[in-house]
Amino acid sequence: MQWTGQVYADCPTVSAHTYIEAPPERVWALVSDIRLMPRLSSELREVEWLDGATAAECGTRFVGRNAHPAYGSWETTSTVMECEAPRRFCWAVGDPGHPAGRWRFTLTPEGSGTVLEQWAQMGPGPSGLTYAIEAMPDKEQKIVFVRLREFEAGMLANLAAIKTLAEDGD
Template sequence: MEWTGVRYADKPTVEVRRHIAASPERVWELVSDIALMPTLSAELESVAWLDGATSPALGARFLGRSTHQALGEWETTSYVVEYDPPRVFAWAVADPGRPSAIWRFSLEARDDGGTVLTQWMQMGPGRSGLSFAIDRMPEKEQKIVFVRMREFEQSITATLDAIRELAEGTEGTAA
């Protein structure tokens, strides 16, 4: 992916796909389980449903706590903005009308019984913790965005690989 010269206001995106030898229903069980996500992420520390919710539903909210060596610790409230089992699960971070990020899992059934799993994210348009770094060093905005997008790409890749291992039952085996 190419983010050279990209600014935060451009709402940069990352998208990674994986073919998984498991049914969409099996993959859906994993991607819609927000409690699983912190175990797959180096940045996301914990998540908890809010308002009595216990599972995803359109409009449901959850609290996420994250940490990053350069950005510190923070928490955000996310809102489920797309929910179509077993095809799409997406959430907007902070303000659903002007989110600091949007995250989406999309699942597509394959003819062989497997699944194409795509994870996509968009940074912005609402302000985020990265906005404060850009405010402090506006002359480095493009580099800051580039580095963060590369981090997101690496994180998403690791998450999808872990989901594939769990879905295919190959966790802990040699590739």
């Protein structure tokens, strides 16, 4: 990821992708299972469906509990915004109309496998990063850049783990 000089109000995005030698349906079963994600993430510690939901559908909500050495521990409620099996799974963190962020997996068939992309957007709603920026407004661009790099590193690790699970059939 290269320096962009973006600020939080720009709603900066980051993405990563990989090719997986497995059909989209196999990959979909992994990326749409929110209970798998804490096993893959260095920040997400646990998740649970809310309101009696048991699987991803548009409008379902889940809570995520996170921890980061610099930001401490926090909890968010996310709403599934898109759930088009086996192509697209997207959720908004916080208020769906003004989210703290959006996350998405996109699956594209290619040959005998799948190209899997993970994408994230910061903002436009306030998040934990907002407080760091308010405390050090002169460092906003650097704070945003460092956080985007952390997102990217996490995505690359997620994609590698999903690739292994999908290709090994575990």
